[in-house]
Amino acid sequence: xxxxxQQLINGLTLGSIYGLIAIGYTMVYxxxxxxxxxxxxxxxxxxxxxxxxxxxxxxxxxxxxxLALAIVLLTTMVFTSIxxxxxxxxxxxxxxxxxxxxxxxxxxxxxxxxxNYVQIFQGARVKPMPPLVQGGFTILESGGFAVRLSYLQLFxxxxxxxxxxxxxxxxxxxPLGRAQRACEQDMxxxxxxxxxxxxxxxxTFVMGAALAAVAGLMVTLYYGVVDFFIGFLAGVKxxxxxxxxxxxxxxxAMLGGILIGLIxxxxxxxxxxxxxxxxxxxxxxxxxxxxxxxxLGRPDVEKV
Amino acid sequence: xxxxxxxxxxxxARPPDLWTPLFKDALLAALxxxxxxxxxxxxxxxxxxxxxxxxxxxxxWVAMGAAAVFAGRLMLRLYPRLRGYGTIGRRNETxxxxxxxxxxxxxxxxxxxxxxxxxxxxPFSSRYLIDLGTTVLIYVMLGWGLNVVVGLAGLLDxxxxxxxxxxxxxxxLLARDLDxxxxxxxxFSGLVAASFGILLGFPVLRLRGDYLAIVTLGFGxxxxxxxxxxxxxxxxxxxxxxxxxxxxxxxxxxxTAPEGVTTFHQFFGLEFSPDHRVIFxxxxxxxxxxxxxLFTLRIRRLPLGRAWEALREDExxxxxLGINPTNVKLSAFAIGAMFGGLAxxxxxxxxxxxxxxxxxxxxxxxxxxxxxxGGMGSQLGVVLAAILLVSLPEFGRAFAEFRMLIFxxxxxxVMVWRPRGLISHREPTLRLGGRPAGNAGR
Numbered sequence: 001x002x003x004x005x006q007q008l009i010n011g012l013t014l015g016s017i018y019g020l021i022a023i024g025y026t027m028v029y030x031x032x033x034x035x036x037x038x039x040x041x042x043x044x045x046x047x048x049x050x051x052x053x054x055x056x057x058x059x060x061x062x063x064x065x066x067l068a069l070a071i072v073l074l075t076t077m078v079f080t081s082i083x084x085x086x087x088x089x090x091x092x093x094x095x096x097x098x099x100x101x102x103x104x105x106x107x108x109x110x111x112x113x114x115x116n117y118v119q120i121f122q123g124a125r126v127k128p129m130p131p132l133v134q135g136g137f138t139i140l141e142s143g144g145f146a147v148r149l150s151y152l153q154l155f156x157x158x159x160x161x162x163x164x165x166x167x168x169x170x171x172x173x174x175p176l177g178r179a180q181r182a183c184e185q186d187m188x189x190x191x192x193x194x195x196x197x198x199x200x201x202x203x204t205f206v207m208g209a210a211l212a213a214v215a216g217l218m219v220t221l222y223y224g225v226v227d228f229f230i231g232f233l234a235g236v237k238x239x240x241x242x243x244x245x246x247x248x249x250x251x252x253a254m255l256g257g258i259l260i261g262l263i264x265x266x267x268x269x270x271x272x273x274x275x276x277x278x279x280x281x282x283x284x285x286x287x288x289x290x291x292x293x294x295x296l297g298r299p300d301v302e303k304v
Numbered sequence: 305x306x307x308x309x310x311x312x313x314x315x316x317a318r319p320p321d322l323w324t325p326l327f328k329d330a331l332l333a334a335l336x337x338x339x340x341x342x343x344x345x346x347x348x349x350x351x352x353x354x355x356x357x358x359x360x361x362x363x364x365w366v367a368m369g370a371a372a373v374f375a376g377r378l379m380l381r382l383y384p385r386l387r388g389y390g391t392i393g394r395r396n397e398t399x400x401x402x403x404x405x406x407x408x409x410x411x412x413x414x415x416x417x418x419x420x421x422x423x424x425x426x427p428f429s430s431r432y433l434i435d436l437g438t439t440v441l442i443y444v445m446l447g448w449g450l451n452v453v454v455g456l457a458g459l460l461d462x463x464x465x466x467x468x469x470x471x472x473x474x475x476x477l478l479a480r481d482l483d484x485x486x487x488x489x490x491x492f493s494g495l496v497a498a499s500f501g502i503l504l505g506f507p508v509l510r511l512r513g514d515y516l517a518i519v520t521l522g523f524g525x526x527x528x529x530x531x532x533x534x535x536x537x538x539x540x541x542x543x544x545x546x547x548x549x550x551x552x553x554x555x556x557x558x559x560t561a562p563e564g565v566t567t568f569h570q571f572f573g574l575e576f577s578p579d580h581r582v583i584f585x586x587x588x589x590x591x592x593x594x595x596x597x598l599f600t601l602r603i604r605r606l607p608l609g610r611a612w613e614a615l616r617e618d619e620x621x622x623x624x625l626g627i628n629p630t631n632v633k634l635s636a637f638a639i640g641a642m643f644g645g646l647a648x649x650x651x652x653x654x655x656x657x658x659x660x661x662x663x664x665x666x667x668x669x670x671x672x673x674x675x676x677x678g679g680m681g682s683q684l685g686v687v688l689a690a691i692l693l694v695s696l697p698e699f700g701r702a703f704a705e706f707r708m709l710i711f712x713x714x715x716x717x718v719m720v721w722r723p724r725g726l727i728s729h730r731e732p733t734l735r736l737g738g739r740p741a742g743n744a745g746r
Contacts, residue, residue, distance in 0.1 A: 045344065082340055091720070101514070104460060122344060128356070128357065285523070
């Protein structure tokens with residue numbers, strides 16, 4: 001029981017991170033119907049920027065942890081957003097209306113480019129990061145096994161909830177959110193009614209990148225190591241989360257993220273750590289084969 | 305259309321001040337580039353020992369990058385103006401080179417094959433060059449195999465390396481446990497890989513294109529993780545070693561042969577040279593690649609090949625005409641997988657050692673890059689792209705380091721400027737009565 005609870009906590013933490021990345025996939029898919037394959041790399045870049053920001057702050061003598069966290073959070077989100085914006089502007093914008101696979105291939109190219117870009121300029125070695133937030137609560141103790149909820153896990157889950165709440169409000173009740181929903185339903189009609197579609201799409205990428213940046217920061221803090229290759233796996237898992245929840249649906253992305261986090265945590269807790277990535281891929285294949293619309297998605301009708 | 309008229313108006317009423325907006329635009333681009341480069345290029349992390357990181361500043365690189373982006377952006381905006389047409393000019397998707405190459409396809413092919421056959425005997429050729437040629441040909445064969453799936457059938461396969469791995473491991477296991485030789489194992493490698501293709505394809509081929517891509521990627525990773533962790537069978541991260549080399553109709557390429565076996569150099573009365581095997585391997589893969597190409601060229605003219613191309617262009621129309629999309633796609637998938645498996649078998653015998661490290665996603669991306677850059681569906685383009693990709697690192701260490709960076713950027717650039725690839729050939733193979741076929745595959 002205690003072990004189960006511990007895995008649940010670990011899974012929720014992991015799931016929060018995947019959920020934040022998954023939102024980027026699901027939003028982009030909802031609006032322009034493409035898989036932003038480079039989104040995982042955006043998350044990886046977010047993790048790198050956060051580690052660099054921590055180092056710079058350390059050199060500047062900022063040692064008060066909450067202040068450092070706040071500053072790093074902001075800088076990471078800002079700089080990563082610029083990456084998100086640029087990727088859309090360079091690699092996707094001119095491909096709207098091209099043949100179906102063109103944006104996906106371009107995205108794969110972008111992903112390869114960004115990975116190698118970081119590898120060349122930051123080195124291929126794993127970047128370690130000393131633990132910044134330590135300590136935690138002991139929730140339950142039974143049979144010599146203590147269930148712990150660290151402050152960091154609490155921080156990650158709470159920050160995710162906060163961001164989700166803010167984000168849902170943004171989509172539900174601001175002019176920008178309304179424009180986004182309009183573009184999702186019918187892009188041409190939205191543009192006829194005076195919505196700057198290019199701007200909306202750009203902002204969608206910016207928002208997705210900002211959330212991925214937060215996920216990158218969390219992973220830096222949680223695992224304490226970052227390398228140029230983390231984006232690939234995290235990207236595929238977050239995409240699986242988005243598909244599982246129903247691609248195009250925001251609550252679905254979060255739900256899918258948490259489910260994927262739980263599956264991974266329980267799989268490594270009860271079966272084998274080596275095959276935990278396989279479990280996620282199998283889930284992806286099963287969902288796509290048996291329920292391509294996901295848990296909360298709408299059916300997608302193919303038009304001629 | 306509206307763009308064209310808008311352009312005309314724009315040119316007629318062009319403000320006298322041409323340069324200010326251009327410079328503003330370029331400056332903005334440079335600013336964005338500087339912001340992008342600031343954290344990741346300008347502040348470089350490095351190990352200072354004891355598991356800690358230090359930071360080096362490289363603001364000069366940031367400045368150089370921004371300057372390069374400024375110049376590049378300016379050129380990009382200036383070029384259409386200098387050429388006297390607007391941005392619509394780049395909609396010309398098939399370049400003049402491609403038209404020329406497609407018209408001269410027979411002489412180019414003959415010259416290419418003649419050169420490939422003569423390569424080992426040319427005065428400047430060396431063992432190193434032949435080795436390089438062998439690597440190029442492996443990629444050519446993989447590219448041609450993937451071209452069946454991506455270029456002809458229009459199915460984006462991001463896990464092609466899985467079939468390559470299956471082929472290699474099939475031979476590795478057969479050789480280790482059952483003492484198979486290369487030639488005995490070759491058909492099995494192809495068969496097993498094709499079966500894996502069908503196994504994967506059967507449930508997923510009804511998925512839409514981009515979903516299919518992600519699922520194949522997942523499949524590729526599953527295969528790699530299983531190879532890595534199923535140590536009792538696959539040897540885990542240590543892989544399988546001691547894979548036998550191919551023989552020339554039973555004549556081995558060794559200095560001394562066991563009792564009762566004639567070696568290659570004894571049989572032909574030659575001086576023993578290790579180069580014989582290298583040259584032989586080169587010709588084996590050349591033959592395999594050419595068979596792949598011949599097969600593809602022929603099958604394009606069969607109903608099956610036509611169904612692939614038709615399916616790529618319009619699935620709904622195909623279904624209306626009574627083509628079973630799943631079976632047609634499955635055949636493309638299986639044939640592509642088979643060629644991947646055959647190439648994998650050759651790879652195993654050439655290296656003598658295989659491990660999961662050789663079959664990562666990067667390898668899939670590389671093969672896909674070759675197909676995409678060459679122009680999906682173009683056989684000649686694949687050759688050029690493979691030569692470029694494999695030989696790029698040979699021009700120096702800097703190129704080796706930047707190889708995948710350049711290829712990633714090139715994939716984006718090709719999609720943006722020439723979505724049909726460098727040498728595009730997406731014209732339908734068949735036309736009715738010589739009438740110009742409609743613009744294929746919008």
